[in-house]
Amino acid sequence: MSGKISRRKTMIGAALAAGAVLAVGAPLAAHHSTAMFEWGKEKPMPNAVVDRWEWTNPHTFLYVKVKEKDGQEHVWALEGMSPNHLQRYGWSRTSLKPGEKINLTYYPLRDKRRGGFNVTVTKGDGTKLNQFGERGSSQ
Template identity: 65%
Template sequence: MNRFITSLAAAAVLALVPTASSAHHSTAMFEWGKEISLKNATVLRWDWTNPHTFLYVTTKGADGKEKKWAFEGMSPNHLTRAGWSKRTLKPGDLVDLTYYPLRDGRSGGFNVTVTFPGGKTLKQLTFD
């Protein structure tokens, strides 16, 4: 009986281990390597959150209508090492950015770079 309880407890622990490691989502929703530019974007919100940062911007289309965009980014820990901070972007900032688009065509993707009016560019992906 004691051996049965020990085996049952071990099985329960092993069943829970994959849950934590699979909590991070897939990145298959992005078209990696298909980098697109977005010019004259106005920052709506900059969320400095774990496990990913999020950048929300608006642009004006050719028809003059406002279009909202949402971009996922790297973790605050990674971005801090790359020169970013929670104060890097503020609502109302005008920026140019590059991103890997969402495969489903929605307005957004994975943010690659942000360029400020003075020409300073910050990268999200700093592995290279």
């Protein structure tokens, strides 16, 4: 009888361990990588106009309108760090307003679509907001 109890305890222990591994592993698998961006290849985007600023988890999004070489205005989508992270560097839900003119830098998408990862924003008054490193400052 004790052999059955011991085997049952072992099976329950194994099931609990497997459940714990799955519970921890699922959030890690759900987080996407940055492989879609040309990380470290910073490009400037002058004279952009804020279309909308989404202060959302797990990542913020900045949509800007840019007049391109073809003479047309196009909307670009730029991903950013989480609100929690950005608050530590001087950003807020109200950092950017629709219609505001900005200069920014970004890491482009590898597939050349109109988008990327936002690195810095310089506002019209000279305030520079960074995704990492320096805190927001007036220039």
